[in-house]
Amino acid sequence: MAVLLQAGATSSISPSMSRRGWWAERPSTPTETPLTDEVLALAKSSDAVVLGAMGGPKWDGLDYSIRPERALLALRQELGLFANLRPVKLFAPLAQASTLKPEVVAGTDLLVVRELTGGIYFGQPKGVTTEPDWYRAGLQPWSTPRPEIERIARVAFDAAAGAAAG
Numbered sequence: 262m263a264v265l266l267q268a269g270a271t272s273s274i275s276p277s278m279s280r281r282g283w284w285a286e287r288p289s290t291p292t293e294t295p296l297t298d299e300v301l302a303l304a305k306s307s308d309a310v311v312l313g314a315m316g317g318p319k320w321d322g323l324d325y326s327i328r329p330e331r332a333l334l335a336l337r338q339e340l341g342l343f344a345n346l347r348p349v350k351l352f353a354p355l356a357q358a359s360t361l362k363p364e365v366v367a368g369t370d371l372l373v374v375r376e377l378t379g380g381i382y383f384g385q386p387k388g389v390t391t392e393p394d395w396y397r398a399g400l401q402p403w404s405t406p407r408p409e410i411e412r413i414a415r416v417a418f419d420a421a422a423g424a425a426a427g
């Protein structure tokens with residue numbers, strides 16, 4: 262937020278921001294959804310959403326339906342945020358700090374492109390079979406339709422082409 266505000270102060274961008282916190286406003290044992298309709302509507306009407314890290318051992322005991330990461334998953338799904346770009350760049354002075362040999366990690370500069378809205382997180386139907394205990398199995402199908410593969414591949418190839426062009 263501070264960086265965005267600074268960017269706004271030093272450029273023609275004039276961000277108007279609204280901050281909504283799941284953590285700050287919650288009791289330590291919340292009982293409701295981590296993403297309220299109000300926050301979702303606000304996110305949908307915004308040009309951009311900046312999401313901070315969420316989760317932690319303190320909330321491990323919560324029912325899955327109200328765990329903090331449910332908000333993250335719902336936002337991804339509701340906003341159609343299918344592409345996750347995770348750059349991995351090693352700054353030279355940190356090569357010695359890696360558990361990998363410096364000559365192996367030196368110069369690392371890659372982009373992990375991850376699909377976020379298809380696949381296993383949202384695969385249906387999911388659940389646990391009703392077989393006897395020794396044979397019980399968890400089910401969660403992973404299916405990624407062709408258009409979802411194409412669009413994420415397009416993001417990745419466009420990024421690669423952009424990087425190659427410098």
Ligand SMILES: CC(C)[C@H](C(=O)O)[C@@H](O)C(=O)O
Pocket residue numbers: 330333334
């Ligand atoms: C919290 C979890 C659901 C999430 C994910 O795996 O998508 C996170 O680990 C991430 O990598 O963005």
